[in-house]
Each structure stands twice: as structure tokens, then as C-alpha cells.
Amino acid sequence: MTTHTALAPAQAKARLHELTVVDVRTPGEYASGHLPGAHNIPLDHLDAALPALMAAADRGDLLVVCASGARSADACATLAESGVAAATLTGGTAAWVQLGHDVHRPAGARTAWAMERQVRFAAGALVLAGLVAGRRRPAARMLSAGVASGLVFSALTDTCGMARVLAKLPHNRPRPADLDATVAALSG
Structure with a gap:
């Protein structure tokens, strides 16, 4: 994968088993429905999670997603500045859902408006x-x-x-324990 590529939803679905998916939306948006197996690292926490994302990228390809593709493109640019290759999902989760692909919604998770x-x-x-x-x-x-x-x-x-x-409002912020668990999962 080059420094910053884009995958169409059909391409991403076909490769989902081999990709590490990082969702850069807020926790509320993530809880409203995310790609199967996606890890939630909100865009404004990307720098703090950079070592874990580097480790994940060393093990395989990263796919960064958001609602439309704009925030994930920003995240890919930030990762590229640190030498981390990542792809963005063209059209984001909106395109993913529009094509009828499954999304996961954690039971009991707090949800917020997009x-x-x-x-x-x-x-x-x-x-x-x-x-x-x-x-x-x-x-x-x-x-x-x-x-x-x-x-x-x-x-x-x-x-x-x-x-x-x-994004800085409390309902849009990740809980520290949730973010720490996600970073640990990506690191190891």
C-alpha cells in the first residue's frame, strides 16, 4: 500500500479480514454503527495513538474510516507525515451502509448524533x-x-x-479506559 490510497467499499469489504480498520469518528458516531472489527481512535487523539498505529501498520495494512471520507483523509495525511501508510474508505461509512454492508453497533453503547x-x-x-x-x-x-x-x-x-x-464536548470524547484499551489492542 502506498502512503495514502483510497479503497472503494467493495474493495475494502473483500479485504476486511486482512486490514486493521481504524475509525476516526467520535465515540458516539462510532457507536451508531461501524465497520466490523474497527478500532475507534477519534481524529483528535490520533497523535497520542501514533505508536500503536505504527505497530499495527508494521503487521499489515491500515484502513482509516469516518462518516464521509474527509476526516479519514486528514488522518491518512497525518499518518503519512509520520511515515505510516494507510488507506481511506471512499465515501466513508455512509457509502459502506448505502451499499448494504454490515455495521456493528455495540449493545448498550452511548450514541450521539453524527x-x-x-x-x-x-x-x-x-x-x-x-x-x-x-x-x-x-x-x-x-x-x-x-x-x-x-x-x-x-x-x-x-x-x-x-x-x-x-468534538471536545463530553458526549463526543472517548472514555480514557476505552481509548487505552483500543491503543493496547492496536499495539499488540
Whole structure:
């Protein structure tokens, strides 16, 4: 595998038994359904898990997945900077599910809205709050303008600052024990 490749869902399904799958979504997103055998290392914890990911890559090929392929592409780029070869799943878990492939959902796991849905809700709520508050204090409309500017910037750069902020909320953070267990499994 080269430094950063992409596998279509059909290719990944055919090779699933030989790949180490790393899901870089938040724990809530991961719990809502992930590829069979996937390990959850949220994108913002990738650097801390780098030694374990290097060890896993030494044993075989890595497949990095997220909801759409954007975060996994970022993760692959980060891994490539450290000399770790990894592939991303084209279209992410959304494409995987759309093709009817199985996903695992842990029993009793906490679930959260998908990050994209959380961003839409937060952005919409902030715009609405700015507009409502702007009826009494016109300067409050700047909140709506700021969110709109952020959304335009997000689209132009294919990044999302709001998602980075929302990922730090408690319901989107991995429990330390869960993350430690995942890192240990990848190391050994």
C-alpha cells in the first residue's frame, strides 16, 4: 500500500479480514454503527495513538474510516507525515451502509448524533439566536453573520472549525479506559 490510497467499499469489504480498520469518528458516531472489527481512535487523539498505529501498520495494512471520507483523509495525511501508510474508505461509512454492508453497533453503547448533524444544529441555533436577539439589539445580528462566514470558509477550505469545537464536548470524547484499551489492542 502506498502512503495514502483510497479503497472503494467493495474493495475494502473483500479485504476486511486482512486490514486493521481504524475509525476516526467520535465515540458516539462510532457507536451508531461501524465497520466490523474497527478500532475507534477519534481524529483528535490520533497523535497520542501514533505508536500503536505504527505497530499495527508494521503487521499489515491500515484502513482509516469516518462518516464521509474527509476526516479519514486528514488522518491518512497525518499518518503519512509520520511515515505510516494507510488507506481511506471512499465515501466513508455512509457509502459502506448505502451499499448494504454490515455495521456493528455495540449493545448498550452511548450514541450521539453524527458530527455533521451536530454542526447543522449548532450553526442553525446560533443563526436563529442572532436573528432573534437582533430584534432588540441590532449588533447581535453579527452572531448570525459570523456563523454564515464560518460556514462559507468551511465550504471553501473543506475544514470545519465548529466540528473541532463540538468534538471536545463530553458526549463526543472517548472514555480514557476505552481509548487505552483500543491503543493496547492496536499495539499488540
